[in-house]
Amino acid sequence: MPIVNRVADLQPEIQAWRRDIHQHPELLYDVHRTAAFVAERLKEFGCDEIVTGIGKTGVVGVIKGRKPANGGLKVIGLRADMDALPIEEETDLPYASKAPGKMHACGHDGHTAMLLGAARYLAETRNFGGTAVVIFQPAEEGGAGAAAMIKDGLMDRFGIEQVYGMHNGPGIPVGQFAIRTGAIMAATDAIDIKIEGVGGHAARPHKCIDSVLVGAQVIAGLQSIVSRTVDPLESAVISICEFHAGNARNVIPQTAELRGTIRTLTEEVRSLVEQRVREVVSGVAQMTGAKIDLVYERGYPVTVNHPAQTDVATRVAREIGGEGAVAETPPMMGAEDFSYMLEARPGAFIFCGNGNSAGLHHPAYNFNDEAIVYGTSYWIKLVENSLAA
Structure with missing residues (x-):
């Protein structure tokens, strides 16, 4: 295939970009070096417009096709994330992170490099009608950078009609x-969840309101929500991952703190779980006499692929990898802030194979450079097919 062959020629350069970014990981919105690197490459490629500072540190490049739009879809957006994670790298790679406590453990270095490779090819050939908008986003890892870019006018300013995302798998x-x-x-x-009971001597529990016991009752009550409130054919996860209380074996602590995460796949189940969490916490407080404060913070919404755009993405992926190259994945309980972009515009999110690597967010993870040709070619073919003149 001409595209794949051309991208194979570009692969060493794209790989070099990826490894450079990997050595210099940055967190959340503090991606100034990475954003500058991206903007400089887009300038070298000859993009028609380059805008920085969208969503604080996001970068957008505009590439116009050399053919007139065919009257249908005129502008397509392609998104890659740039930020790393607060993880100490354990790979011993020659290009390992030079920043202590920071690591590209989710492959955003590869995402950024592949979209840069696609931008270079598209700016060089311009074999499409309409406009391709390449979006380099900060703060995917918990900072809602996608929402920040949208709030700064991303979709309207560049006239984006459809938007696509990709993640390594x-x-x-x-x-x-x-x-x-x-x-x-x-x-x-x-x-x-903050629990305030009545502390005291471990030998006199009847004079106390034991915050540890209260916390245990809260946890047990929360776990019953998924098993006894949510429809078994629906999906929900409640995980309490922190429980802090006490500092001596013979003292019943006055206070305890719990922290956790909740994952759901529909807005209906999301609202139901929130309601039941509040009821469980209130009920345990009333039953035990403890004071319990709950802060319930909604984060990223469900990532929902639109049917027509999913079909487009599937056809393109088959063109790149072959007829058997696309599998239907079950839903995943991880979250992704590309969900905000899919709320704003029709589009689809796809996973590109990373082979038998360590898992995402693992200190031994590394993006597989062999995936570069496939991911970059997917972006190019998506633009050329969607914006065919």
């Missing part, structure tokens, strides 16, 4: 893709 063979129509990744909400 450990466990998916290189050269293969995975996608599904509808909910593909979960909504994520956070809960913080």
Whole structure:
């Protein structure tokens, strides 16, 4: 295939960009070096417009096709995320992170490099009608950078009509893709619970309100929500991952703190779970006499692929990888802030195989450079097919 062959020629350069970004990971919105690197490459490629500072540190490049639009779709957006994670790298790679406590453990270095490679090719050939908008986003890892870019006018300013995202997938063979129509990744909400009981001597529990016991009752009550409130054919996860109380074996602590995460795949289940969490916390407080404060914070919404755009993405992936290269993935309970973009415009989110690598967010994870040709070619073919003159 001409596109794949040309991208194979570009692969060493794209790989070099990826490894440079990997060595210099940056967190959340503090991606100034990465954003400058991206903007400089887009300038070298000859993009028609380059805008920085969207969503604080996001970068957008505009590439116009050399053919007139065919009267249908005129502007398509392609998004990559740029930020890393607060993880100490454990890979011993020659290009390992030079920033202590920071690491590209989710492959955003690869996402950025592949979209840069596509931008170079598209600016060089311009074999399409209409406009391709390449979007480089900060703060996917918990900072809602997608929402910040949208708030800064991303969609309206550049006239984006459809938007697409891509993520690498450990466990998916290189050269293969995975996608599904509808909910593909979960909504994520956070809960913080502060319990105030009555502390005292461990030998006199009857004179206390034991915050540890209260916390245990809260946890047990929360776990019953999924098993006894949510329809078994629906999906929900409640995980309490922090429980802090006490500092001595013979003292019943006055206070305890719980923190956790909630994942759901529909807005209806999301609202139901929130309601039941509040009821459980209130009920335990009334039953035990403890004071319990709950902070329930809604995070990223459900990532929902639109049917027509999912079909487009599937056809393109098959063109790149072959007829058997696309699998239908089950929904995943991880979250992704590309969900905000899919709320704003029709589009689809796809996974590109990373092979038998360590999992995402693992200190031994590394983006597989062999995936570059497939991911970059997917972006190019998506533009050329969607914006065919």
